Amino acid sequence: QKEVEQDPGPLSVPEGAIVSLNCTYSNSAFQYFMWYRQYSRKGPELLMYTYSSGNKEDGRFTAQVDKSSKYISLFIRDSQPSDSATYLCAMSAGGFKTIFGAGTRLFVKA
Amino acid sequence: GAVVSQHPSWVICKSGTSVKIECRSLDFQATTMFWYRQFPKQSLMLMATSNEGSKATYEQGVEKDKFLINHASLTLSTLTVTSAHPEDSSFYICSVGGLAGYNEQFFGPGTRLTVL
Numbered sequence: 381q382k383e384v385e386q387d388p389g390p391l392s393v394p395e396g397a398i399v400s401l402n403c404t405y406s407n408s409a410f411q412y413f414m415w416y417r418q419y420s421r422k423g424p425e426l427l428m429y430t431y432s433s434g435n436k437e438d439g440r441f442t443a444q445v446d447k448s449s450k451y452i453s454l455f456i457r458d459s460q461p462s463d464s465a466t467y468l469c470a471m472s473a474g475g476f477k478t479i480f481g482a483g484t485r486l487f488v489k490a
Numbered sequence: 491g492a493v494v495s496q497h498p499s500w501v502i503c504k505s506g507t508s509v510k511i512e513c514r515s516l517d518f519q520a521t522t523m524f525w526y527r528q529f530p531k532q533s534l535m536l537m538a539t540s541n542e543g544s545k546a547t548y549e550q551g552v553e554k555d556k557f558l559i560n561h562a563s564l565t566l567s568t569l570t571v572t573s574a575h576p577e578d579s580s581f582y583i584c585s586v587g588g589l590a591g592y593n594e595q596f597f598g599p600g601t602r603l604t605v606l
Contacts, residue, residue, distance in 0.1 A: 388531070413523070423583050423597035424534070426491060468533065472596075476522065476587075478595060482533045 383407050386469055386481030395490050398457040403481045405468035406450065410471040410479075413445050415454045418466045418483065427467075428454065459488045492518035492586050498596035503574055504606055511569045511601045513584030519564035520586040524595065525557075528581040540567040540584075574605045 388405045401415075412431055417423035428443040430436050430452075436443045438477055442455040452471070456463055469481040493516040503509050507529040511524055521542045526534040538559050546559035556578075558570040571578055581602050585595040 386533075412594075416597075421581075421602065423494075423496075423585075423600045423601070424595065426596060429594050476524070476539050477536070480533045483531075485531075 381406055381477050384471060384481045386467065387484055388482050390485040390488060391489055392487040393459055395459060395461060395488055397459050397488075399459050399463070399486060399488075401454040401456075401467050401469075401484050401486070402458055403452050403471075404450055405452075405479075407471075407473065407475035407479075408450065409461055411474060412472040412478075413443070414470040414472075414478070415441075415450050416468040416470060416480075419467075424468055431440075459486075461488050461490045462465060464488050491594075492516075492520070492596040493559065494521055494586055494598040496584060496601050498601060499599060501606075502604045502606065505575050506573055508570055508572045509603060511571075511582055511584075511603075513567045513569070513598055515565045515586045518586060518596075520567075521564060522587055523567040523587045524559060524587075525559060525567075525569050526583045526585065528583060529601075530581075534583065537569075552605040571603065574603070576605045579603055579605045587594055 384405045415428040418424040433445045433447045440457045444453040444462040466483040474479045495511045523540040525537045527578045537552045540559045540561040542561045548554045561567040583600040586595040
């Protein structure tokens with residue numbers, strides 16, 4: 381079993397839809413949870429950074445962490461074609477090591 | 491967040507040659523940088539942790555003699571792929587930790603290496 385599981389997709393939605401991206405994990409020691417966006421042939425860009433459980437909102441993006449279920453989510457409201465990218469979840473117990481999910485490819489159709 | 495650059499952005503080389511990739515932290519003094527490899531449609535795999543002024547720490551299964559890492563200053567780390575072979579073709583990405591710690595990583599734009 382992988383430490384972090386993420387459905388690779390692809391996920392295709394119409395413009396304006398609400399997108400839900402999810403990851404599950406097995407290591408209960410994870411305390412830091414991140415979401416990265418990666419455009420094709422580019423490095424990942426940090427979108428959201430959350431410590432422990434709870435919600436965090438930034439513009440059209442909302443990150444949720446449910447440590448009891450070992451489940452994290454990223455919601456994108458009013459999705460735009462420019463949101464089309466691969467979204468990587470990542471998590472860490474602290475220190476240097478960060479574990480990344482496989483990434484979900486998202487396509488937002490105009 | 492930190493701004494990270496990489497050079498070159500892409501490189502094609504013949505099998506058996508060595509390739510050096512530079513990673514620069516432009517606005518942040520990074521005592522630690524990370525090197526990742528990413529195969530198509532796969533996630534990031536940490537190769538090594540690069541420490542300024544000391545030897546890099548390699549992940550299990552990564553050949554330290556093949557992937558030479560030098561972190562000579564707080565703003566520059568280099569990865570040299572020695573005697574490259576086609577199976578080394580991949581997307582190599584470096585990152586630095588942010589102000590919130592190493593969990594908050596900022597990535598460079600990546601270097602695509604193709605070995606013929």
